[in-house]
Amino acid sequence: MTEPTCVVCKQPLGAGGVRLRYEGALYAFDGERCKRIFQENPDRWLDAHGGVLDQPR
Numbered sequence: 263m264t265e266p267t268c269v270v271c272k273q274p275l276g277a278g279g280v281r282l283r284y285e286g287a288l289y290a291f292d293g294e295r296c297k298r299i300f301q302e303n304p305d306r307w308l309d310a311h312g313g314v315l316d317q318p319r
């Protein structure tokens with residue numbers, strides 16, 4: 263298993279992190295800033311099945 267990382271900036275979450283439920287899946291971010299970036303355009307960070315993309319669109 264790999265360490266959980268932020269969806270947006272790919273930094274390890276460590277002990278902290280913010281969770282967000284989006285379309286039935288749970289995504290994790292290292293802070294509110296990255297969560298907001300994700301919320302502005304979730305499709306940029308996810309593939310058609312809700313998986314996190316290695317490279318944003």
Ligand SMILES: [Zn+2]
Pocket residue numbers: 268269270271272273291292293296
């Ligand atoms: Zn981040």
